Every structure is written in C-alpha cells, then in structure tokens.
Amino acid sequence: MSGSSATIRDVARLAGFSVASVSRVLNNSGKVNPATRECVLSAVRELGYSPNLAARSLSTARSHAIGVILPDMHGEFFGELVRGMDRAASEHGYLLLLSNIHADPQMANHALAAMRGLVDGVILMAPQLPEMERESALPQGLPAVLVNSPGGHGHHALRIDNVGGVTAMVTHLLETGRRTIVHLAGARQNLDAMERQQAYRDTMARLAPDLPVRVLEGTFDDASGTVLTQRLIDEGLPVDAILAGNDMMALGALLTLREAGVAVPDRVAVAGFDDVPLARYLDLSTISVDIVGLGMRAVEVLIAGMGGDASPPRTELNKTRLVLRGTTRPAC
Amino acid sequence: MSGSSATIRDVARLAGFSVASVSRVLNNSGKVNPATRECVLSAVRELGYSPNLAARSLSTARSHAIGVILPDMHGEFFGELVRGMDRAASEHGYLLLLSNIHADPQMANHALAAMRGLVDGVILMAPQLPEMERESALPQGLPAVLVNSPGGHGHHALRIDNVGGVTAMVTHLLETGRRTIVHLAGARQNLDAMERQQAYRDTMARLAPDLPVRVLEGTFDDASGTVLTQRLIDEGLPVDAILAGNDMMALGALLTLREAGVAVPDRVAVAGFDDVPLARYLDLSTISVDIVGLGMRAVEVLIAGMGGDASPPRTELNKTRLVLRGTTRPAC
DNA sequence: TTGAAAGCGCTACCAC
DNA sequence: GTGGTAGCGCTTTCAA
Numbered sequence: 001m002s003g004s005s006a007t008i009r010d011v012a013r014l015a016g017f018s019v020a021s022v023s024r025v026l027n028n029s030g031k032v033n034p035a036t037r038e039c040v041l042s043a044v045r046e047l048g049y050s051p052n053l054a055a056r057s058l059s060t061a062r063s064h065a066i067g068v069i070l071p072d073m074h075g076e077f078f079g080e081l082v083r084g085m086d087r088a089a090s091e092h093g094y095l096l097l098l099s100n101i102h103a104d105p106q107m108a109n110h111a112l113a114a115m116r117g118l119v120d121g122v123i124l125m126a127p128q129l130p131e132m133e134r135e136s137a138l139p140q141g142l143p144a145v146l147v148n149s150p151g152g153h154g155h156h157a158l159r160i161d162n163v164g165g166v167t168a169m170v171t172h173l174l175e176t177g178r179r180t181i182v183h184l185a186g187a188r189q190n191l192d193a194m195e196r197q198q199a200y201r202d203t204m205a206r207l208a209p210d211l212p213v214r215v216l217e218g219t220f221d222d223a224s225g226t227v228l229t230q231r232l233i234d235e236g237l238p239v240d241a242i243l244a245g246n247d248m249m250a251l252g253a254l255l256t257l258r259e260a261g262v263a264v265p266d267r268v269a270v271a272g273f274d275d276v277p278l279a280r281y282l283d284l285s286t287i288s289v290d291i292v293g294l295g296m297r298a299v300e301v302l303i304a305g306m307g308g309d310a311s312p313p314r315t316e317l318n319k320t321r322l323v324l325r326g327t328t329r330p331a332c
Numbered sequence: 333m334s335g336s337s338a339t340i341r342d343v344a345r346l347a348g349f350s351v352a353s354v355s356r357v358l359n360n361s362g363k364v365n366p367a368t369r370e371c372v373l374s375a376v377r378e379l380g381y382s383p384n385l386a387a388r389s390l391s392t393a394r395s396h397a398i399g400v401i402l403p404d405m406h407g408e409f410f411g412e413l414v415r416g417m418d419r420a421a422s423e424h425g426y427l428l429l430l431s432n433i434h435a436d437p438q439m440a441n442h443a444l445a446a447m448r449g450l451v452d453g454v455i456l457m458a459p460q461l462p463e464m465e466r467e468s469a470l471p472q473g474l475p476a477v478l479v480n481s482p483g484g485h486g487h488h489a490l491r492i493d494n495v496g497g498v499t500a501m502v503t504h505l506l507e508t509g510r511r512t513i514v515h516l517a518g519a520r521q522n523l524d525a526m527e528r529q530q531a532y533r534d535t536m537a538r539l540a541p542d543l544p545v546r547v548l549e550g551t552f553d554d555a556s557g558t559v560l561t562q563r564l565i566d567e568g569l570p571v572d573a574i575l576a577g578n579d580m581m582a583l584g585a586l587l588t589l590r591e592a593g594v595a596v597p598d599r600v601a602v603a604g605f606d607d608v609p610l611a612r613y614l615d616l617s618t619i620s621v622d623i624v625g626l627g628m629r630a631v632e633v634l635i636a637g638m639g640g641d642a643s644p645p646r647t648e649l650n651k652t653r654l655v656l657r658g659t660t661r662p663a664c
Numbered sequence: 665t666t667g668a669a670a671g672c673g674c675t676a677c678c679a680c
Numbered sequence: 681g682t683g684g685t686a687g688c689g690c691t692t693t694c695a696a
Contacts, residue, residue: 005473007689018667023691030692031665048471052449054395055689057386058672065429065450072415075609079411083404086432095446096430097397100418114427117384117673118397139380141337251613277407278610281583339673350683355675362676363681387673390688449689667696673688680683 006047015043026051057118065095066302067119069111071126072100075248076276077291081147084295085123092303094120101126109137121302123147127191145302147294150191156301157315158294162192162273165287165320166199169243169271172285172322174208176330178241178269181211184228184253186220186245193220196245196273220245225252233260240268240331247272247279247286254282254327269328275321283326294318338379347375358383389449397427398634399451401443403458404432407580408608409623413479416627417455424635426452433458441469453634455479459523477634479626482523488633489647490626494524494605497619497652498531501575501603504617504654506540508662510573510601513543516560516585518552518577525552528577528605552577557584565592572600572663579604579611579618586614586659601660607653615658626650 008026012019017036024030025040043049057063066089070078082096089096097119099111108129115122121143126134131151138144138155146157173181183200186193197215204213216231218224225244229252232239244250250272257264264270272279275288297318305311340358344351349368356362357372375381389395398421402410414428421428429451431443440461447454453475458466463483470476470487478489505513515532518525529547536545548563550556557576561584564571576582582604589596596602604611607620629650637643 008691009689019690020667020669020692021665024666027691033665036665050445050448050471052390052689053446054386054390054449055672056449056691058384058390058674059689059691061672063386068430074411076408076411078415079406079408082414082430083410083432086430090431090443095450098400098414098418098428098430099422100415111422113382114385116382117386117388118427139382255613278613281587281610282613340675341673351674352676352683352685353681356682359675365681368681384673387688388675390690391673391675393688665696668694670691670693672690675686675688677686678684680681 006049008049008051010047011040011043011049014047015039063118063120064093065097065119066299067097067099067112067115067122069099069101069108069122069124069126071128077274080291081125081295084292084297085299086295087292088296088299088303092299094299094303108134112137112139121145121306123298123302125149128189143302143306145298145305147298148191152313152315154313156305156313158298158301159315159317160192160289160294161317161320162195163199163202164317165273165289165322166196166243167203168320168322169273169285169287170200170203171207172324173241173243173269173271173328174211176269176328179211180214180239181241181243182214182216182232182239184225184242184244184249185215185217186249188217190220193245200243214239218245218249220248222248222252222255225249225254226256227252229253229256233257233262237262237268241328242268242270244270244272247274247276247284250284250286250327251278251282254284265327265329266331269331271328275323279323279325285325285328286323288321288323290318290321338381340381340383342379343372343375343381346379347371395450395452396425397429397451398631399429399431399444399447399454401431401433401440401454401456401458403460409606412623413457413627416624416629417631418627419624420628420631420635424631426631426635440466444469444471453477453638455630455634457481460519460521475634475638477630477637479630480524484645484647486645488637488645490630490633491647491649492524492621492626493649493652494527495531495534496649497605497621497654498528498575499535500652500654501605501617501619502532502535503539504656505573505575505601505603505660506543508601508660511543512546512571513573513575514546514548514564514571516557516574516576516581517547517549518581520549522552525577532575546571550577550581552580554580554584554587557581557586558588559584561585561588565589565594569594569600573660574600574602576602576604579606579608579616582616582618582659583610583614586616597659597661598663601663603660607655611655611657617657617660618655620653620655622650622653 012022024032101107123145125147126149146152185197216228272286275286279286344354356364433439455477457479458481478484517529548560604618607618611618
C-alpha cells in the first residue's frame, strides 16, 4: 500500500510537521532541525512518497526537462546522439522530452508548442529547415541550442566540422596520387551536404586548381550512391577516386563497383563520411564524427545557457578525425 | 513581443471574456458561442499564447506524456525502437520522456521516481533486471508496458518471438544438411539470450535428438563472437554450422572464419538474429525483427491500457521473419 | 527552526 | 453560454 499518490501533505501529516518543513527537507533548502529531517525522511520512506514533478515545476517555473526535436533519421546517428544527450542530461538531473519532426516543417511548430511549460530549454536539430521558419517557430525566451542546423545567429549552435573533415580527406586523396576525384553529394537542402560539397570544391581549388572538379548530386543513402556510381560506370568510369558525402552513399558506390568488377582501391579509391560501424567492416576510409560527444555537448551548452546569464551565442565545431582504411590505399 | 509567457488570464483579459471561457475554447469542451470563440482565438494568436502544460497536467492529473526507460544499448535497435514509439505517440498526441538506465538496477528506481507526476504511463525495457527488483521499482497504479523483460505477470508485455525465430533457423540448418550446429549464446542474465538458447536446445532435441548439442556462452557483441569462434577453430572446428545469438556475434564469427581461411558457407554455415542493416551487406542469414513495429505497438498497448478499463495483462509476441542469405546456403 | 498562506496556470464544477 | 472560484501539489515568502 505504498500509495502511488501520496502527496506532500500526507507526508507532513504522518511526520507531524508542516508541509513547508517537508518541502525544505526534500530540497535541502533553509535550516531544518536534524531530528525533524529524520522524522520527515522516515515518513517519506513509509509512504513511498516521491514528489509530483508537474506541481513542482509549476511552482518553480523550472521543469528540469529538456526538449529534444530531431528529424526522422535512420541509422546509428539518432541513437548515438540521444545516448549522448541522455548521458549528460541525467548527470545534471535533467530528463529528455523527445519529439521527432518528420520532414514537414509545420510539425516543428507543433512539437515546440507541445513542449511549452514542460521544458526549460530545447535542442533542435533541423538540417533541412530554413532559418526563417525555424526562428519563427522558436518561442523567444526559450533557451535553445541548434545542432547541425543552418544559420544560428542568436542561438548557441553545434556543428560537425564538415570542412575540416573533407579537407583532410581530399588532401589525403591528392597526396596518394588520385587525380580525378568526383564527389557524390547529399541533397541540396541538407546543410551538411552543402558544407561538404563546398569544402570539396574549395580544397580542390586551393590544392589542385588544374585538376577536374565534378559533383554528382543525390541523397544521403546507399541507393543514391548506387545510382550515381552506375552513371559513372556507364560513362566508362573517368575517375580514380570517389568521395561520397556520407558512408551510406560510399557503401552504395562500393557495392556497385564490386559488382561491376572494378578494383578498389587500385582502380578507384572510395571514401565516406561519418564512420558508421558498417565502415569498419567494409574497410572503408572515412571521417569519424563523435556523435555521442556531440549529444553530450549539446546538453551541456544548453544547461550552461539556461544558467541565467546569456553568454553570447557561439557556434561550436565538433571535431572530426580522418580514418584511413583499405579503400583509399594508394594504387600500386 | 509575442511574450513567451502569456497566460490564460492575459488571453481572457484581451479577449474580454473569462478565463473559463478561454479554457473551454482551448479544449473544445462545453458550449461556447462561435463569436466568443473567434474573439478568444484571435487573442490567442495575437499573444502567441500556448498553454502551460505543467499547469494543465497538474489540474487534470494527466500529462499526455509517456515515460520510456531503456537500457544503454548500442547499435540500431535503440533508434528504431524510439522511432516507432515516437511515431505512435505523436499520432495519439503524446510526448516521450526518455531515460536510459545504465546497467545499474538502482538507476531504474531513480528514473522511475524522476518521472512521477510527469507521465501517464511507462514503457520499460529491462532485459537484465530481475522481475522482483523491477516490480518493487514500478509504482503501483502506474500503467506500464514491459518490452523484452522477464516475467510480466500483472503487466502488459511485449516480446520478440525468439522461439519462433530460432526454431525456424535451426530447422533450416538441419534441412540443408548441417549436422553439428553450435550455438553462440548471449549473456546468461539477458532474457533474449536465454530464450534463444533454450529454443535452440528444444528444437535440436525435437528434430534431431541424435545430433550433438553445444552451447558456447558469451555476450551480445562482435568481440565475443570472435573469441568463441577462435576457440572452435583452435579445436579443429568440429562444426558445420554456427548459430549466433545475434548478428553482432555472427559478425565476429564471420570475420574470424574469414581470417582463418575457412569457407563460408561451404565448410561452415553462419546465422545471426536481428537483421541489422549490416547483415544485408555481409550476406548473412538471420532472423528479422520489426523493431519500429515493436516500439509502435508498445505505445499503443500502453495508451489502450491507460484508457481506464484494465484489460487483463497479456504478453504479445512480435513476429519474426526468417531471412535466408548466402551464409547458410547448402554446402556443395 | 517552524508554520500559515499566497500563488504557479490551468480545469472543472456550480451558479447565474 | 458565461463567469466565479476552488483546487491540483508544490515552493517560498513572511511571521511567529
């Protein structure tokens, strides 16, 4: 009979003290006689009491919950990111309130509204959502951290260091003798896709202005990698390196090349981005991103920002690491 | 100036009506004059008002939030499951409150307590947590659905149909001429691991009582698959089929066999469980589990159960599907 | 050190 | 149809 519905008043009554004292004990606030404290605590135990957090947050105007709004994404990324957030959140005594936005921008608004009064701040990842729509959806006054989202003036933002990663990989490809490097890009609306593409162009222009630059646009999935690579094969494969926008596209490329009997890395090198677990088993060279770290960092930045003093909004780049495996080994 | 902190009273004042009427409009409850409704709605728009849900849930005793407590797991499973839950939840107008429990059972209690008053029900996945500890942690009166957790008397429960899956795979191996099938099992504390192991034993006993039965215990990861397989190789590989407890173990087995120059599937067949994305690329035969469906179902069962009438607790099995690929093709 | 009481923002009951 | 108002369970002044 540990009544799941014991209230602070039940505790007060049983302990023989006032509601106020119970509250003080529970929050370690104010002075309270050790004996009183013991009384209260034992009443709490006896009743199996635990405070109603909705009530608490109503009266303190703080919920100790963080809203998390993520796109409907597949693969490991989602899980890793949430794992990181959860880790940091629970360390700080926060809970995560989750909501996926499906491509529909309208839903972002809805999700945000559904969280009003329920969260102390939000982490928003909306790589496809134009800055304007996002800003009009974000209630002002609500602390927010942007993850991998365009714009970000006025908010703290975290980003993957796409430029650093791609630059390192292109440099590596050039240094190992590749001359015709083609880039398979993700969708035009996707922020990461665009940054990676631009970084590829910039690095080529800077390091090898005389070499050809070529971008094939697709989407961030293996099917797209397959289609694009097949197109190259149909052209006679005028290429000696394929830099895919992410690992899934690289995977599509790899399988297609294998089926066509093209030697990797001797005839063509292949590189990806993300370092999904798959990459290791495919012996795929790629750029590793610390996604758990990204999630943790997002929560930490948010909590710090909620601390009251509004430190000026900054954009932080999440470091990447070049992972060289078999698919980009120098050709014989 | 859409003040993020407009309250229902601000709206009432601006609209020139009472708080009660505003509430009625917002909840579509009771009768309200269309003209009044318009007034109120335009005031709402003007103020950018959206209700404080903490307050609402305090007064209605319903939060429209579902607590989700999951183990700290890796791989795709987590993301897929949450995706399914989120999909079903948002369809019903519910939010997900997330919390990972790290192996520590103590944390389950903590997580549950942290959700008091914040959720209308919980979905708990704790394959490692003994039934007793779980029951004592679960506040009574709080609707709960168990996912892949031991026991489950008194609660709705969802499970993966481990028995059906393993039985189908063992049958397939026997039918394709395999005679010495060894099972690499997951950890003894893990419910799925035990069910799969038992199903292997039962099926062997039933279909091929004269053939040897052998179980090697490890954990559900690739490293363990590697270690166990290496042990078999060191023994001279007295085996023509390896039935791994899950895909990650199968992966470890596969890589180890490849390195040792053992022909798969000619010399040894390999099978896994889960059908992670990796499996397709490894051409690994496995059992497919619809994880998104499992997540959706969990939410639906929970919401139905919260509907007030306590339908008798049932355990539901989530169907699996035999996926035959290259690693179990009959030996020549 | 303790207690009484005023809200926090909202819903729902009851009276008009 | 509409408005007044009593709580929901908690924190937090303010007095005692």
